[in-house]
Amino acid sequence: MAHRRAAFLLAVALTVLGLATTQAQLQNGFYKGKCGANDVEAIVQGVVKARFSREPAVVAHLLRLQFHECGVNGCDGGLLIDGPGTEKTAPPNLSVKGYDLIADVKTELEKRCPGVVSCSDIEILATRDAVRLAGGNAYTVRTGRRDRRQSKAGDVNLPGPESTxxxxxxxxxxxxxxxxxxxxxxxxxxxxxxxxxxxxxxxxxxxxxxxxxxxxxxxxxxxxxxxxxxxxxxxxxxxxxxxxxxxxxxxxxxxxxxxxxxxxxxxxxxxxxxxxxxxxxxxxxxxxxxxxxxxxxxxxxxxxxSEVNVLTGAQGEIRRVCNKFN
Ligand code: HEM
Known part of the structure; x- marks a missing residue:
C-alpha cells in the first residue's frame, strides 16, 4: 500500500514538473482579456489602416521589416533597437523602413495597457494587417512573442541581391x-x-x-x-x-x-x-x-x-518602448 501511494505521488510530481517545464507556446489570440476591455489586434489594425491610407508603401516597408527581423536570430524585436552596434546599424538594414509605425502602434497600446504587448508581436500583427489592406488574403497569426534583450550588428548575415x-x-x-x-x-x-x-x-x-x-x-x-x-x-x-x-x-x-x-x-x-x-x-x-x-x-x-526562433513565456521582456531595452 505504502509502495503504491509513493508511486502515485511520484507520478503526480513528475506530471506537475513536466507541465511546469513545458516551453510556453505562441497562441491564437494570446492578448484576449490581457488589455482590459481593449482588443489589442483591433488597435494595431486601426493604426496600420490609418497609415496605409496616407502611405500605401508601408506594406512594403513592413514586409521587408518582418524578413530582416525574423531572418536574424528570429522574430525577437532585435532589429528595432537604436544605438551603436545594434542590428539596425548593419548595412543591409540601413534602408529598412517602418520603425515609426511600430513605435506609433506601441504608443497606442501602452496608453491602454502598459507593458503587455511585445514589440515583436506588433511587427508581425502590423505586417499581417498591411498585407490584407494591399490586396492579400486575411490570415491569423499566433501571438505571445517576447522581446530579446540583445541586438548585435555582427549577427546580421542576410543574403545579398545577387544570391544564387x-x-x-x-x-x-x-x-x-x-x-x-x-x-x-x-x-x-x-x-x-x-x-x-x-x-x-x-x-x-x-x-x-x-x-x-x-x-x-x-x-x-x-x-x-x-x-x-x-x-x-x-x-x-x-x-x-x-x-x-x-x-x-x-x-x-x-x-x-x-x-x-x-x-x-x-x-x-x-x-x-x-x-x-x-x-x-x-x-x-x-x-x-x-x-x-x-x-x-x-x-x-x-x-x-513569423514563428522562427521566437521567445515566449518568461524569456526576454516586454519592452516599454520598442527602440530601447527596458
Ligand atoms: C534571398 C532573400 C532576399 C534578398 C536577397 C532580398 C533583397 C532585397 C533588396 C536588395 C531589396 C532592395 C533594398 C533597397 O534597395 O533599398 C529588397 C527590398 C524588399 N524586400 Fe527583399 N530580399 C530577400 C527576401 C525578402 C523576403 C523574404 C521578404 C519578405 C517576406 C522581402 C521583402 C522585401 C520588400 C517588401 C522590399 C521592398 C521594401 C520597400 O520598398 O520599402 N525580401 N529586398
Whole structure:
C-alpha cells in the first residue's frame, strides 16, 4: 500500500514538473482579456489602416521589416533597437523602413495597457494587417512573442541581391524554411522598390564581373529602358528608385511578380535566378504564376517566417518602448 501511494505521488510530481517545464507556446489570440476591455489586434489594425491610407508603401516597408527581423536570430524585436552596434546599424538594414509605425502602434497600446504587448508581436500583427489592406488574403497569426534583450550588428548575415538559388536556399534552410517557402516569401517583392545600386553592376554594366556585359537573363527591352532612362551608368543614379514588380502592380500583393519572372523582368538577380533554366525553383514560379495558389500560400509562408526562433513565456521582456531595452 505504502509502495503504491509513493508511486502515485511520484507520478503526480513528475506530471506537475513536466507541465511546469513545458516551453510556453505562441497562441491564437494570446492578448484576449490581457488589455482590459481593449482588443489589442483591433488597435494595431486601426493604426496600420490609418497609415496605409496616407502611405500605401508601408506594406512594403513592413514586409521587408518582418524578413530582416525574423531572418536574424528570429522574430525577437532585435532589429528595432537604436544605438551603436545594434542590428539596425548593419548595412543591409540601413534602408529598412517602418520603425515609426511600430513605435506609433506601441504608443497606442501602452496608453491602454502598459507593458503587455511585445514589440515583436506588433511587427508581425502590423505586417499581417498591411498585407490584407494591399490586396492579400486575411490570415491569423499566433501571438505571445517576447522581446530579446540583445541586438548585435555582427549577427546580421542576410543574403545579398545577387544570391544564387543555392545560396538563398541555404539561408532559408537555416531558418527551418524550405525552398517552396523561400519562393513564396520572395513573392513579397510583389511590392516595394530597390535602388539602381542593387542592379547596376550585377545586371546592367558588368554581369559576371565582365565590364560592359548585361545580364542575358534580363529582358532586352527592360535592359534598354534601365540603361538609358532609369539607371544610366553614372554615380548620381545609385539612389534612383526602381519598382521590384511592374509599376502597375507595385503596391499590390498579388502573383504578378511571378509573371514578371516568366518574362525575364525580375529586377534583382536573386529573384530572376528563381526562374533560371535548370533552376530547381523554376516549376514553382510557373505554378504560382499560372494558378491562384499564391493568395493562400503566401500567408502560410509568412506565418512560418513569423514563428522562427521566437521567445515566449518568461524569456526576454516586454519592452516599454520598442527602440530601447527596458
Ligand atoms: C534571398 C532573400 C532576399 C534578398 C536577397 C532580398 C533583397 C532585397 C533588396 C536588395 C531589396 C532592395 C533594398 C533597397 O534597395 O533599398 C529588397 C527590398 C524588399 N524586400 Fe527583399 N530580399 C530577400 C527576401 C525578402 C523576403 C523574404 C521578404 C519578405 C517576406 C522581402 C521583402 C522585401 C520588400 C517588401 C522590399 C521592398 C521594401 C520597400 O520598398 O520599402 N525580401 N529586398
Amino acid at each position: 538559388v543555392a545560396q538563398a536556399t541555404a539561408f532559408f534552410g537555416k531558418l527551418g524554411l524550405g525552398q517552396m517557402d523561400m519562393v513564396l516569401l520572395l513573392g513579397a517583392h510583389t511590392v516595394g522598390v530597390t535602388h539602381c545600386s542593387a542592379i547596376k553592376s550585377s545586371r546592367l554594366y558588368s554581369y559576371g564581373g565582365k565590364a560592359g556585359a548585361t545580364d542575358p537573363n534580363l529582358d532586352p527591352y527592360y535592359a534598354f529602358v534601365y540603361k538609358n532612362y532609369v539607371c544610366p551608368n553614372k554615380p548620381s543614379t545609385d539612389n534612383t528608385v526602381v519598382f521590384l514588380d511592374d509599376q502597375w502592380s507595385a503596391l499590390k500583393v498579388d502573383k504578378s511578380f511571378y509573371k514578371m519572372l516568366q518574362k525575364r523582368r525580375g529586377v534583382l538577380s536573386v529573384d530572376q535566378n528563381l526562374y533560371g533554366h535548370g533552376a530547381p525553383t523554376r516549376w514553382m514560379v510557373d505554378m504560382l504564376a499560372n494558378t491562384e495558389n499564391f493568395s493562400w500560400l503566401f500567408p502560410q509562408a509568412l506565418v512560418k517566417l
